Amino acid sequence: MGVSSPSPGEEAFRTRILAEVEAWQRAKIIDEAAAARILASYGLAPAEPERVWRYDRLTIVLAILGAVLAGIGVILFVAANWEGVPRLVKVGLLAGTLVAVHLAAYWARHRGLNRVSPGLILLGCLVYGAGIFLVGQAYHVPVGEPSILLLWAAGVLPMGYLAVSRPSLVLGILAVLGWYALVLARWEIRSDTHMLLAYLSWTVALLGIGEIQGSFARMRIYAQPFVLTGLIGAFLLILPLTFVGFLEQAGRGGETTSLPFPFQLSLWALAAAAVGTSAASSLLGRDSKAAVLQAAGAVALLVVPGVFLLVRPFDDAVPYAIVFNGLAAAAVAWAILVGLWTQRESFVNVGLALFSALVVARYFDVAFTLFDRSLVFIGAGLLLLGGAYAVEWLRRRLLARVRAVGSSG
Amino acid sequence: MKALGWGRSLFIAVAALQVLVILSFAGYRELLVRVGQEVVLETVPVDPRDLFRGDYVTLRYRVSSLLSCQEAAVGQTVYVPISKGADGVTYEGSFARLSVSDALKELGLDDVFLRGRVVRGAPVQACEVEYGIESYFVPEGTGKEIERLRGQLKVRVSVNEDGQAVIKGLILP
Numbered sequence: 001m002g003v004s005s006p007s008p009g010e011e012a013f014r015t016r017i018l019a020e021v022e023a024w025q026r027a028k029i030i031d032e033a034a035a036a037r038i039l040a041s042y043g044l045a046p047a048e049p050e051r052v053w054r055y056d057r058l059t060i061v062l063a064i065l066g067a068v069l070a071g072i073g074v075i076l077f078v079a080a081n082w083e084g085v086p087r088l089v090k091v092g093l094l095a096g097t098l099v100a101v102h103l104a105a106y107w108a109r110h111r112g113l114n115r116v117s118p119g120l121i122l123l124g125c126l127v128y129g130a131g132i133f134l135v136g137q138a139y140h141v142p143v144g145e146p147s148i149l150l151l152w153a154a155g156v157l158p159m160g161y162l163a164v165s166r167p168s169l170v171l172g173i174l175a176v177l178g179w180y181a182l183v184l185a186r187w188e189i190r191s192d193t194h195m196l197l198a199y200l201s202w203t204v205a206l207l208g209i210g211e212i213q214g215s216f217a218r219m220r221i222y223a224q225p226f227v228l229t230g231l232i233g234a235f236l237l238i239l240p241l242t243f244v245g246f247l248e249q250a251g252r253g254g255e256t257t258s259l260p261f262p263f264q265l266s267l268w269a270l271a272a273a274a275v276g277t278s279a280a281s282s283l284l285g286r287d288s289k290a291a292v293l294q295a296a297g298a299v300a301l302l303v304v305p306g307v308f309l310l311v312r313p314f315d316d317a318v319p320y321a322i323v324f325n326g327l328a329a330a331a332v333a334w335a336i337l338v339g340l341w342t343q344r345e346s347f348v349n350v351g352l353a354l355f356s357a358l359v360v361a362r363y364f365d366v367a368f369t370l371f372d373r374s375l376v377f378i379g380a381g382l383l384l385l386g387g388a389y390a391v392e393w394l395r396r397r398l399l400a401r402v403r404a405v406g407s408s409g
Numbered sequence: 410m411k412a413l414g415w416g417r418s419l420f421i422a423v424a425a426l427q428v429l430v431i432l433s434f435a436g437y438r439e440l441l442v443r444v445g446q447e448v449v450l451e452t453v454p455v456d457p458r459d460l461f462r463g464d465y466v467t468l469r470y471r472v473s474s475l476l477s478c479q480e481a482a483v484g485q486t487v488y489v490p491i492s493k494g495a496d497g498v499t500y501e502g503s504f505a506r507l508s509v510s511d512a513l514k515e516l517g518l519d520d521v522f523l524r525g526r527v528v529r530g531a532p533v534q535a536c537e538v539e540y541g542i543e544s545y546f547v548p549e550g551t552g553k554e555i556e557r558l559r560g561q562l563k564v565r566v567s568v569n570e571d572g573q574a575v576i577k578g579l580i581l582p
Contacts, residue, residue, distance in 0.1 A: 091435040095428050102424040106417075124424070131431040139438035140576040142544045143465060151434065155427040162416075162423050187484060188528075260484060 023217040063119030071126025087138035094131040121165045125156045146182035169225035193309045201270035206230030208277025215284035235354045241324040247317040290341045297334035441575045445567030448500040464552045477504040478536035488512035492520040524572030
């Protein structure tokens with residue numbers, strides 16, 4: 001577009017004023033028209049927030065898809081194990097590629113090419129990961145070595161924050177979770193229930209970290225990756241608990257004290273972090289009642305399964321399935337309520353997704369025991385057709401209500 | 410040329426950090442390959458596939474199974490003295506020590522010790538130890554060929570003074 005680059009001070013002010021206007025709009029201090037007038041008074045076009053903070057989605061998606069495809073291509077190159085090239089040359093090639101991609105991302109960002117730079121930043125993070133994997137391959141570092149994923153996260157998370165790249169933040173969060181999974185594999189933890197509780201603690205802690213960041217105007221832009229990863233992760237972990245078969249297969253899992261001490265330590269530390277970050281987010285939240293509801297629900301997602309899976313008051317798996325189905329239903333209601341109260345569509349969407357998954361799961365649970373298989377699938381098809389329409393209708397009603405509450409101030 | 414602002418400097422710093430991590434990771438391993446003492450170990454391979462890092466064979470060594478780990482717990486670091494066997498080429502070892510100093514006491518002139526982690530075992534009985542050299546990446550599609558050489562394969566390993574090992578190459582029969 002040929003826009004001359006602002007000075008560093010002007011750039012910082014521009015970034016700050018855009019973030020503040022966005023925050024004022026979210027807090028319903030100003031409406032969209034006032035935001036446009038404020039930005040115009042500083043020489044920023046009314047479309048500026050739209051361009052910077054809500055990009056042309058198709059272009060962004062295409063750019064990110066292109067980056068992901070290119071990144072996968074790099075990883076496949078690594079996987080093909082190009083024997084002819086000496087390993088130091090391979091490392092040099094990848095380091096050079098990484099520098100080139102970062103230069104391109106920097107150039108694109110400072111030339112105002114905001115539709116392309118997010119893809120290049122993500123590509124840089126993927127190339128960085130490919131570089132680490134290549135070094136591991138070239139020097140035969142054991143498969144399942146946890147430190148590789150930790151190194152990946154250590155480089156990706158700072159870039160995600162600095163470049164305000166939400167895909168990179170999600171990538172970094174997933175790399176950290178992958179690191180922990182490899183550490184658990186190394187400890188050879190055989191208890192499904194304890195592992196599930198450890199991952200559940202991670203997701204609730206991520207949710208809390210996201211909410212804490214959301215409490216600060218300058219950090220709000222970084223909150224969503226943590227909140228969404230935590231919320232979706234927690235619901236994905238709750239879902240298997242609603243199946244009687246899962247609990248029967250998981251078994252008792254042994255006493256916590258019989259597990260390796262480092263794992264016990266990590267389990268309690270994660271649980272403490274989950275509760276601590278949730279408590280902190282409830283204290284820092286702008287709307288105290290909504291923040292308390294959000295934090296209390298998040299903690300319940302961890303505490304209820306924790307109590308029932310560790311204490312094991314019932315001998316049969318069925319009562320647990322009833323309890324956890326109740327928890328899942330309560331989680332759906334909690335997510336929708338928080339979404340409506342805090343005007344966050346993501347909570348409503350994820351809540352309805354869990355609701356849909358529960359309905360489908362319970363349908364197959366019941367129908368397979370009562371009807372012929374062909375009838376079950378016919379019924380499933382009709383359920384999905386009708387259910388999808390109903391859920392989408394409900395979702396639009398709820399989101400319209402979220403937006404109406406938002407615009408009425 | 411505009412002066413560097415905090416945004417540009419930080420971006421350069423983080424990008425440089427990523428490049429530095431890759432180069433340091435490779436540099437450390439390369440140093441280990443070049444300056445460590447070379448030993449030859451016997452192996453027994455299996456061939457799985459890792460999607461992210463291509464074909465590799467899983468290697469187990471004679472020294473992976475030890476007669477004694479001195480009551481070391483699973484996950485604990487142990488030090489395994491190895492010395493040349495009857496053939497004068499391949500290194501062997503049968504017990505682990507819990508400290509570097511204890512391992513050093515067992516060493517002869519050309520001997521070294523390997524640093525490993527107990528993965529399976531019981532007090533004072535046979536235990537399984539991993540040394541970080543259990544994966545060997547091969548060109549795509551060649552894993553099965555190597556698997557057929559099970560029991561005949563040997564591996565050249567470079568070991569530094571801390572007992573850390575890295576694979577240098579395979580010795581095919």
